[in-house]
Amino acid sequence: ETGVTQSPTHLIKTRGQQVTLRCSSQSGHNTVSWYQQALGQGPQFIFQYYREEENGRGNFPPRFSGLQFPNYSSELNVNALELDDSALYLCASSLAQQGNTEAFFGQGTRLTVV
Amino acid sequence: GESVGLHLPTLSVQEGDNSIINCAYSNSASDYFIWYKQESGKGPQFIIDIRSNMDKRQGQRVTVLLNKTVKHLSLQIAATQPGDSAVYFCAENRPPGGGYNKLIFGAGTRLAVHP
Numbered sequence: 001e002t003g004v005t006q007s008p009t010h011l012i013k014t015r016g017q018q019v020t021l022r023c024s025s026q027s028g029h030n031t032v033s034w035y036q037q038a039l040g041q042g043p044q045f046i047f048q049y050y051r052e053e054e055n056g057r058g059n060f061p062p063r064f065s066g067l068q069f070p071n072y073s074s075e076l077n078v079n080a081l082e083l084d085d086s087a088l089y090l091c092a093s094s095l096a097q098q099g100n101t102e103a104f105f106g107q108g109t110r111l112t113v114v
Numbered sequence: 115g116e117s118v119g120l121h122l123p124t125l126s127v128q129e130g131d132n133s134i135i136n137c138a139y140s141n142s143a144s145d146y147f148i149w150y151k152q153e154s155g156k157g158p159q160f161i162i163d164i165r166s167n168m169d170k171r172q173g174q175r176v177t178v179l180l181n182k183t184v185k186h187l188s189l190q191i192a193a194t195q196p197g198d199s200a201v202y203f204c205a206e207n208r209p210p211g212g213g214y215n216k217l218i219f220g221a222g223t224r225l226a227v228h229p
Contacts, residue, residue: 042203042219056216090157094215103215105157
């Protein structure tokens, strides 16, 4: 167990709807990164949050947005859902510290858009 | 559980043999590289990392080799066990604006260990 928890574990939404996914980071970690993993592929970096601010973003449109709270937990919001948004969404928590490369992943939220 | 890597390349090995999983990366500016293991229904699990100024690093039963000349990374697993069966991903840290844990993952390789 990594200590990173995500909710919900599974979710079905209709095209055009909005969704919010949640992540509780490991105790002591101050950074959360979100990834999208399509079936049969490696995870793709969406964005990272550090000290409640976005700290880097991958190649995802603005309808993917996020929040980080004072307790370092985080949310991923996706608006105007498309069928291609169906994927496993992973969050990874880490401690922003020089030289610290280890990130701990949660088990993910499986989102299905129909 | 979920199926990870349905159409990934597969490496099949006998229990007890050594396994070598290869990965090509794309950006010479990446500052470190990580190998992750992902079992069905779970998130990726950190195995070992290596910085760009190193060419070899060893852990418990695992060794990572980095060849920057040809942008190639490999993971060697000694005495492979059934519990090693999973999908393995290499990842490079290529952060826009610097920092850590903004990872670019490779496509993955499925390791199947047979008794």
